[in-house]
Amino acid sequence: MTQTRQVLDVTNPPRNRFGIALLGYAFAAIMVGTTMPTPMYALYAERMHFSVLTTTVIYATYVVGVLAALLLFGRWSDAIGRRPVLLAGAASALASAAVFLVADSIPVLLIARVLSGLSAGVFTGTATAAIIEAAPPAWRGRAAAIATVANMGGLGLGPLVAGVLVQYAPHPLQLSFLVHIALTVLAVVAVLAAPETSARAGRIGVQxxxxxxxxxxxxxxxxxxxxxxxxxxxxxxxxxxxxxxxxxxxxxxxxxxxxxxxxxxxxxxxxxxxxxxxxxxxxxxxxxxxxxxxxxxxxxxxxxxxxxxxxxxxxxxxxxxxxxxxxxxxxxxxxxxxxxxxxxxxxxxxxxxxxxxxxxxxxxxxxxxxxxxxxxxxxxxxxxxxxxxxxxxxxxxxxxxxx
Structure with a gap:
């Protein structure tokens, strides 16, 4: 019986009507946080007295986290399942937002950006795979497009939402990250509610x-x-x-x-x-x-x-x-x-x-x-x-x- 169920899991990964929507939301919500700091760099530079060069270094530090996630954890979701890896990515996003909330120096901003990169690196591959696997057969051709919209849409919404909040709302260096924490908590709920689609057939290792x-x-x-x-x-x-x-x-x-x-x-x-x-x-x-x-x-x-x-x-x-x-x-x-x-x-x-x-x-x-x-x-x-x-x-x- 156990072996039969494992075969079914491999050939027919579990799906429900809302799985692809839940995963798409989670993907977009995490990616929003990776670009939210963009309109804030000018304020950070003014308060911490740094130049455009330092701004570019802070931004680029994000890549350290992305590459670490891709290379070190890129194969984990095949081995232990999509859900645990996505939850780890959400935890990294929450940690990043929390660090940004208290950021008062360049080193703290660098730490926040690395954590943001980790969350993005984890979600980029794992969420895309989960969305495609969760799609009903009739939607299989559109699933990759849905993942793309979630990814790039989240990246695009980040600076747009943050720019409006920074310009017109109180607490310009905190409110955006509080919003992202709320979005990420909802993303955690979405991941928990979505089906686990991986057959857990791979093995952990460096990519x-x-x-x-x-x-x-x-x-x-x-x-x-x-x-x-x-x-x-x-x-x-x-x-x-x-x-x-x-x-x-x-x-x-x-x-x-x-x-x-x-x-x-x-x-x-x-x-x-x-x-x-x-x-x-x-x-x-x-x-x-x-x-x-x-x-x-x-x-x-x-x-x-x-x-x-x-x-x-x-x-x-x-x-x-x-x-x-x-x-x-x-x-x-x-x-x-x-x-x-x-x-x-x-x-x-x-x-x-x-x-x-x-x-x-x-x-x-x-x-x-x-x-x-x-x-x-x-x-x-x-x-x-x-x-x-x-x-x-x-x-x-x-x-x-x-x-």
Whole structure:
């Protein structure tokens, strides 16, 4: 009887009508907290007397937690179940919010960001898998899109909600995190109410990173495109408020939060419609869009134009969403099934490194050249990198029939 039930669990993971909605809410609620600090960095900088460089370092510290979660705990949910891992991620999110509530120094902010990164790293893989597994058969094709909307939607709502609260509500450095604690408590309830979908068939271990020879050419181009796209989202999430206040002269933090939010909205929307495009062609399209967006961003910074900044963010998000999601599909197509987990993890590591190192580079450049020149230089560099990826994809497509 026990063996029979285990087989049923593997072939027909438990589902209920609300499981996918509960997990989707939990995913979005956790991701909200990872971008909530964005509109607050200006206030932290004013009170703690630090520069744009320090802002970028604080933001980028988040990646330490994400990578630790992906590499150290990425395989745990296969072994012990989705629910325990998701609860651990929620606990990390609660800890992050609690630390932000009492943050009074740069080291405390760094700790809070690492904890936030841990929560995001845990949820990114585990919640996506749980949502797909919990989906009824008729929804299986839409489950990945639901996970995408939950992920990017949460990231986009974070700075938008926090910007409004910081600008118009009392206790600007505390209220947003109290809201996130409430959202996370509800996320814990949602995870407990949702079905456990894992067969617990894997084993605990560190996630290996590697790319097999037959995948390397496609991986090199797709991961470079992902690097360019994630560098842009990192720029907006970390430095958009500085652009809005320092270059455009707008001190309204709700506007700053909206400027950071729209890049994620563009990414989510584009990913929903990109699934029908062949992967290689989609990567080329995403790179082309990024080139246009970066040129528009450079113009917006040079002309100090808020409308151009917002439009460039939406377009950049679309380019990032298309190139990242379909780039992963292109890599998966060329990867043997038994190697996809490690190759996908390698792809994610490249992407998440991109939201840290380039952004810190912008902070360093801002100290030497000024924020305007640093932003323009970043825009041109990403445009060039995206153009090179576009050329590489077209060359690979031209050679493909000969193979």
């Amino acid at each position: 290996r990173l590697s790319v097999p020879p037959q995948t390397r050419a496609v991986f090199a181009v797709a991961s470079t495109a992902a690097f360019a796209g994630f560098a842009v989202t990192g720029l907006f999430a970390a430095v958009a408020p500085s652009f809005v206040s320092g270059l455009l002269g707008i001190d309204n933090l709700a506007v700053a939060g909206a400027a950071a939010s729209v890049v994620f909205a563009g990414s989510a929307g584009a990913q929903l419609f990109a699934g029908r495009i062949p992967p290689a062609r989609a990567v080329a399209l995403g790179c082309a869009i990024l080139v246009v967006a970066m040129l528009m961003l450079a113009v917006s910074l040079h002309a100090a134009s808020l409308p151009w900044l917002i439009v460039s963010a939406v377009i950049a998000g679309a380019g990032q969403g298309i190139s990242f999601a379909r780039g992963l599909a292109a890599v998966s197509e060329r990867t043997p099934a038994e190697r996809r987990a490690e190759v996908s993890s390698t792809y994610f590591v490249v992407a998440y490194v991109a939201i840290s190192i380039p952004v810190i580079g912008v902070g360093l450049a801002a100290q030497t050249w000024g924020l305007k020149t640093a932003g323009e230089t970043f825009s041109i560099a990403v445009a060039v990198l995206s153009a090179l990826c576009l050329v590489a994809v077209l060359l690979q497509e031209r050679r493909q029939p000969q193979n």
